[in-house]
Amino acid sequence: MSDFEGLRALVTGGASGIGRATAELLAERGARVAVLDLDPSGVGEPLLGLRADVTDDASVRAAVEAAVAALGGLDVLVNNAGIGAQGTVEDNDDAAWHRVFDVNVFGMVRTARAALPHLRRSPHASVVNTCSIAASAGLPQRALYSATKGAVYSLTLAMAADHVREGIRVNCVNPGTADTPWVGRLLDTAEDPAAERAALEARQPTGRLVGAAEVAGAIAYLASPLSGATTGTSLAVDGGMQGLRLRPV
Numbered sequence: 001m002s003d004f005e006g007l008r009a010l011v012t013g014g015a016s017g018i019g020r021a022t023a024e025l026l027a028e029r030g031a032r033v034a035v036l037d038l039d040p041s042g043v044g045e046p047l048l049g050l051r052a053d054v055t056d057d058a059s060v061r062a063a064v065e066a067a068v069a070a071l072g073g074l075d076v077l078v079n080n081a082g083i084g085a086q087g088t089v090e091d092n093d094d095a096a097w098h099r100v101f102d103v104n105v106f107g108m109v110r111t112a113r114a115a116l117p118h119l120r121r122s123p124h125a126s127v128v129n130t131c132s133i134a135a136s137a138g139l140p141q142r143a144l145y146s147a148t149k150g151a152v153y154s155l156t157l158a159m160a161a162d163h164v165r166e167g168i169r170v171n172c173v174n175p176g177t178a179d180t181p182w183v184g185r186l187l188d189t190a191e192d193p194a195a196e197r198a199a200l201e202a203r204q205p206t207g208r209l210v211g212a213a214e215v216a217g218a219i220a221y222l223a224s225p226l227s228g229a230t231t232g233t234s235l236a237v238d239g240g241m242q243g244l245r246l247r248p249v
């Protein structure tokens, strides 16, 4: 029996990047996995793709109920859907601040609210939130994005405290720069994407970007009973960036 056998998991933002790698890893290890995404059209067996927008409470509730009905319950919620934002406080207007908080923070709140009644019935309930080193690194040109991830970190700790006596664990992962379609899109906006990628890699302690599968490995650990005594923690998956006190620029 694997530690994932029989687990029923929902991964938000699971059609791409870190979420996709996580959904695939959990399924490979024996979990039954549903993916909630704006565009799940590329998601196929054994994953169950569910179309929903984490900024729309009704669509989140419908997707969670559909996942629970198809999987027969819910043990694991991976709150991963998120979007990026560049710039200082002056570069983003109120509408942009509301939009990014709506996805990155309120999206996790909505999904957790819909999932908690089901997680309470699980003997191995675990919530894993995808945070970021941006939560505490003081990155330049990332005020809005960093503030959303700071909120995700605080939300993780508060939820861990609120639900510990119900047997629901809540943790987060803090990826560094991970090689996902999101980062690919960012690099594509550079004048010379290959040179920009090489410069980005050179700034990493390891000399390379973090793999989406490496973040998935950390999420899977926190999702499974292997980490049964761990709650209210953040796990850095950043190639040493935080532990070595380095600052990405």
Ligand code: NAD
Residues within 6 Å of the ligand: 012, 013, 014, 015, 016, 017, 018, 019, 036, 037, 038, 039, 052, 053, 054, 055, 080, 081, 082, 083, 084, 103, 107, 130, 131, 132, 133, 174, 175, 176, 177, 178, 179, 180, 181, 182, 183
């Ligand atoms: P990605 O763009 O490859 O995947 C994000 C997925 O989320 C997409 O499938 C997208 O459709 C989905 N999504 C976006 N908005 C949504 C919404 N409103 N409702 C439902 N689904 C929605 O990005 P990624 O790099 O895999 O990022 C995933 C998470 O990891 C995000 O929370 C991000 O903040 C975090 N993160 C990424 C990095 C990195 O360097 N890639 C670093 C730290 C943290």
